[in-house]
Amino acid sequence: MTDAQALVKTLDFQLDIQSDNESLLYDACLESRSVYNETIRLAKEGMDWDAIPDRVADDADLVKNTTQRVVAKALGAMENYYEYDDFGQPSHTKDGAYPLRANYEEGYNLSLNDDGDVAFRISAKPYKHVKGVLDGDDAHLDILKTALESDEWKIGTTEALFHNDNAELHVNVTNTKQTVRDKQDSQTVVGVDVNEDNVALTALSENSVEDTLVIDFPEIKFERHRYFTMRKRVQNAGKESIHDTLGGCEERFVRDRLHKVSRHIVEWSRQFERPCIVFEDLKEMRDSIDYGTRMNRRLHHLPFRALQYYTSYKASFEGVPTAWINPEYTSQRCPMCGHTERANRNKKRFKCSSCEHQDHSDRGASVNVAVKGIKKHQDWNVPALNNLPQVKKVRRRASGAVDAPTVASDTAKGHHPDGIRGVSD
Numbered sequence: 001m002t003d004a005q006a007l008v009k010t011l012d013f014q015l016d017i018q019s020d021n022e023s024l025l026y027d028a029c030l031e032s033r034s035v036y037n038e039t040i041r042l043a044k045e046g047m048d049w050d051a052i053p054d055r056v057a058d059d060a061d062l063v064k065n066t067t068q069r070v071v072a073k074a075l076g077a078m079e080n081y082y083e084y085d086d087f088g089q090p091s092h093t094k095d096g097a098y099p100l101r102a103n104y105e106e107g108y109n110l111s112l113n114d115d116g117d118v119a120f121r122i123s124a125k126p127y128k129h130v131k132g133v134l135d136g137d138d139a140h141l142d143i144l145k146t147a148l149e150s151d152e153w154k155i156g157t158t159e160a161l162f163h164n165d166n167a168e169l170h171v172n173v174t175n176t177k178q179t180v181r182d183k184q185d186s187q188t189v190v191g192v193d194v195n196e197d198n199v200a201l202t203a204l205s206e207n208s209v210e211d212t213l214v215i216d217f218p219e220i221k222f223e224r225h226r227y228f229t230m231r232k233r234v235q236n237a238g239k240e241s242i243h244d245t246l247g248g249c250e251e252r253f254v255r256d257r258l259h260k261v262s263r264h265i266v267e268w269s270r271q272f273e274r275p276c277i278v279f280e281d282l283k284e285m286r287d288s289i290d291y292g293t294r295m296n297r298r299l300h301h302l303p304f305r306a307l308q309y310y311t312s313y314k315a316s317f318e319g320v321p322t323a324w325i326n327p328e329y330t331s332q333r334c335p336m337c338g339h340t341e342r343a344n345r346n347k348k349r350f351k352c353s354s355c356e357h358q359d360h361s362d363r364g365a366s367v368n369v370a371v372k373g374i375k376k377h378q379d380w381n382v383p384a385l386n387n388l389p390q391v392k393k394v395r396r397r398a399s400g401a402v403d404a405p406t407v408a409s410d411t412a413k414g415h416h417p418d419g420i421r422g423v424s425d
């Protein structure tokens with residue numbers, strides 16, 4: 001038996017700090033390091049752990065509550081033997097900035113300002129505050145703004161830290177009403193195969209292959225290629241500043257589209273009984289992927305992760321769990337007979353040389369992802385796969401509108417050479 005889990009998220013932001021405050025935050029992070037090191041030192045000396053917080057707080061130039069949070073983290077590391085790093089060096093011998101941990105409304109505060117931005121105030125040192133506004137991904141800002149205005153959400157501890165010399169704030173939030181059903185407690189598993197210009201979804205239940213949907217988004221690929229080419233040109237001309245501006249435009253465009261696609265994935269999945277949405281774990285993908293060039297790899301990378309992430313958190317807001325599987329062979333394996341077809345990588349049509357099975361190759365991959373998801377997390381059997389439903393296709397257009405579903409009887413047809421498919425509008 002399994003319990004539903006409370007919805008907890010860690011939201012990451014960059015800190016846009018008011019002038020001359022940045023060094024104050026950095027100093028506080030150095031102080032946090034010495035609190036951490038001192039805690040480990042005292043614990044190793046055999047001091048009673050209950051006495052450590054007060055002892056350390058007396059000397060620390062930090063807000064008391066913040067000191068206590070850092071001490072608790074250090075003792076937690078002691079408990080779990082994390083105090084040794086990968087090279088067997090005790091981590092308390094390290095120096096440099098260490099995350100400043102704080103409780104909401106004690107060590108830090110957040111509020112919506114008149115411009116609609118989230119303003120922060122971190123008590124870096126006693127009576128010394130670091131102020132500014134948060135920058136970051138729309139998705140994270142959205143959640144945080146919702147959390148600030150809704151009783152359903154609780155804002156928890158934060159960590160202020162320096163990452164590649166940039167100040168960041170990682171905020172924990174919990175939704176107190178919404179819970180996410182345990183993934184093992186699912187009756188439908190939806191396999192998601194994310195590609196550069198589409199995403200394929202197949203829903204499997206214990207009894208049947210329920211349905212397949214392919215959502216095309218050629219504009220995302222098109223825009224990314226366009227900006228990539230423009231960037232190259234700008235780089236060749238040696239104008240790095242324009243490069244950044246272009247990156248921002250592209251990112252906003254792609255992000256906006258991916259949000260819409262991810263919403264669509266969640267809505268589609270919710271029509272089934274107790275769904276669980278399954279993705280390929282991209283951390284494992286680097287090795288198994290064989291796109292031809294470095295450029296291809298760069299072009300592919302961002303939307304994969306972002307789409308999975310957006311879908312995953314939107315799903316959790318609906319109480320729908322997500323799961324992750326190893327992507328190995330998901331696009332090469334024949335769903336019918338299990339034969340692995342190495343030669344078929346770049347075509348939209350899958351042809352099995354062993355059992356003659358033919359299919360839309362991305363649909364085949366989504367079936368394989370769902371099958372892996374069932375085997376990994378469900379206690380029911382994979383249904384018979386010998387009767388796959390027709391592939392339904394929708395296209396996300398630049399306006400954001402979705403065409404009425406079109407049934408593609410032969411999905412290889414209408415595949416335009418430049419990768420933009422001619423689905424009738």
Ligand SMILES: [Zn+2]
Nearest residue numbers: 334337352355
């Ligand atoms: Zn086969």
